[in-house]
Amino acid sequence: xxxxxxxxxxxxxxxxxxxxxxxxxxxxxxxxxxxxxxxxxxxxxxxxxxxxxxxxxxxxxxxxxxxxxxxxxxxxxxxxxxxxxxxxxxxxxxxxxxxxxxxxxxxxxxxxxxxxxxxxxxxxxxxxxxxxxxxxxxxxxxxxxxxxxxxxxxxxxxxxxxxxxxxxxxxxxxxxxxxxxxxxxxxxxxxxxxxxxxxxxxxxxxxxxxxxxxxxxxxxxxxxxxxxxxxxxxxxxxxxxxxxxxxxxxxxxxxxxxxxxxxxxxxxxxxxxxxxxxxxxxxxxxxxxxxxxxxxxxxxxxxxxxxxxxxxxxxxxxxxxxxxxxxxxxxxxxxxxxxxxxxxxxxxxxxxxxxxxxxxxxxxxxxxxxxxxxxxxxxxxxxxxxxxxxxxxxxxxxxxxxxxxxxxxxxxxxxxxxxxxxxxxxxxxxxxxxxxxxxxxxxxxxxxxxxxxxxxxxxxxxxxxxxxxxxxx
Numbered sequence: 001x002x003x004x005x006x007x008x009x010x011x012x013x014x015x016x017x018x019x020x021x022x023x024x025x026x027x028x029x030x031x032x033x034x035x036x037x038x039x040x041x042x043x044x045x046x047x048x049x050x051x052x053x054x055x056x057x058x059x060x061x062x063x064x065x066x067x068x069x070x071x072x073x074x075x076x077x078x079x080x081x082x083x084x085x086x087x088x089x090x091x092x093x094x095x096x097x098x099x100x101x102x103x104x105x106x107x108x109x110x111x112x113x114x115x116x117x118x119x120x121x122x123x124x125x126x127x128x129x130x131x132x133x134x135x136x137x138x139x140x141x142x143x144x145x146x147x148x149x150x151x152x153x154x155x156x157x158x159x160x161x162x163x164x165x166x167x168x169x170x171x172x173x174x175x176x177x178x179x180x181x182x183x184x185x186x187x188x189x190x191x192x193x194x195x196x197x198x199x200x201x202x203x204x205x206x207x208x209x210x211x212x213x214x215x216x217x218x219x220x221x222x223x224x225x226x227x228x229x230x231x232x233x234x235x236x237x238x239x240x241x242x243x244x245x246x247x248x249x250x251x252x253x254x255x256x257x258x259x260x261x262x263x264x265x266x267x268x269x270x271x272x273x274x275x276x277x278x279x280x281x282x283x284x285x286x287x288x289x290x291x292x293x294x295x296x297x298x299x300x301x302x303x304x305x306x307x308x309x310x311x312x313x314x315x316x317x318x319x320x321x322x323x324x325x326x327x328x329x330x331x332x333x334x335x336x337x338x339x340x341x342x343x344x345x346x347x348x349x350x351x352x353x354x355x356x357x358x359x360x361x362x363x364x365x366x367x368x369x370x371x372x373x374x375x376x377x378x379x380x381x382x383x384x385x386x387x388x389x390x391x392x393x394x395x396x397x398x399x400x401x402x403x404x405x406x407x408x409x410x411x412x413x414x415x416x417x418x419x420x421x422x423x424x425x426x427x428x429x430x431x432x433x434x435x436x437x438x439x440x441x442x443x444x445x446x447x448x449x450x451x452x453x454x455x456x457x458x459x460x461x462x463x464x465x466x467x468x469x470x471x472x473x
Contacts, residue, residue: 004021009219012026022056023063027052027056027121030169034049041166041168045092045139046122052119062074071117072251076171077170078118078173079120079124080124080172081160082125083156085103086123088103090102095137096138099139118231124157124163127155128337130177133155133392134390143158146471147434149471154186154188157184160173164220165190166469171217172219173232175214177314178310178415183381186380186381186437186440189425191217196419202215215232217232220465225422226250226251227251230248230251233250254453256457261293262374263289263297265299266299268379273399277430278383281427296377306417310416313352325341326345336392363418366417374444377442381408384435392404419443421441424439424458425459426458441455
């Protein structure tokens, strides 16, 4: 059973389709892993084993009749982030206000993955309204780090990343506004991929034109990340920013020759404070890209203005989504959510217009920088996993930080550019126990496939992603 839950998602799908394994066998193995490991991890907060087994039996029956009638993910379990609405299944958004909320319709993501054959096993933990890269809330509590239960798993897709790292799920969905796919991927030694806005549709949503937050995949390998992404992505008329290319383009082999490909290597993205442990791990990996034939040069884009643009536009989003709750349920909102909403309430037209102009200029400078460099390599986060009892980091290398998300600038500056980015396992610190460190790979605008290809090549050379947490074994 333990060997089965750590098989690649792509291999499991193939074994189910060829009937060398049944969907029921695969589901039972994952259910057993959840029952054994989740009491320590609190990663899956709504658990639906009986319903999942019922659906697995249906998949096996369909395969017995006609294998061509089932989707590419047929029989594979998934648990959706508790920010994604699921018809008939509790969706709390990590908030006590919605602790009994049961939606009447599925998110488009759920529709898609169901159509592809994935089976819902439950929901994964997230901070309240996905605010912050530390997964805890008043409804379910905190999710720890699989490699050190005293540390955080990151967030906001922390439950998803922890569950995948522990073999409770073969892959998972997540969302990323400031770092919420990349940060937990980094902290949990799994892959977290933030695609170009428009690759994965958002519906329902209060702002169909929003591009700061995106939906993307988490998996234990880049290949499995691409496999899930091929089912997640593609156009939908309900999402007006949809990119028209089909998701099937991400199902192609990831092998590529990177000889003479020019990449930029950035240690601090313009002088940001970075924990020395992060720097030490990543510097040891620079030679991997040289061994792939890449031309590696120390360089970084000018992202001045990204900080202001991000904070202003993020605050606007909080007002739009949660502003009414400040009047009706203020006492039930965590302090940082209240702060974000109130920051948005202070904004006026000229300030918002300035932020939009700043973001446009950041995109232009990043695009021009990427004319010379096909990829940018940099830290995912500026710190290593910190205590799970600590809400957020307020200091790095003696530098005081201004607010609860300032330690995530190496991620959210990239968010502002709209360029695709992936977090790939890169190594472990010398701490006891050792803590995961990921590398962030950023590609040219809309070159999501290229990012996956370089991530795959790096992963094959390092094999760091093969390391498993003791709590799951």
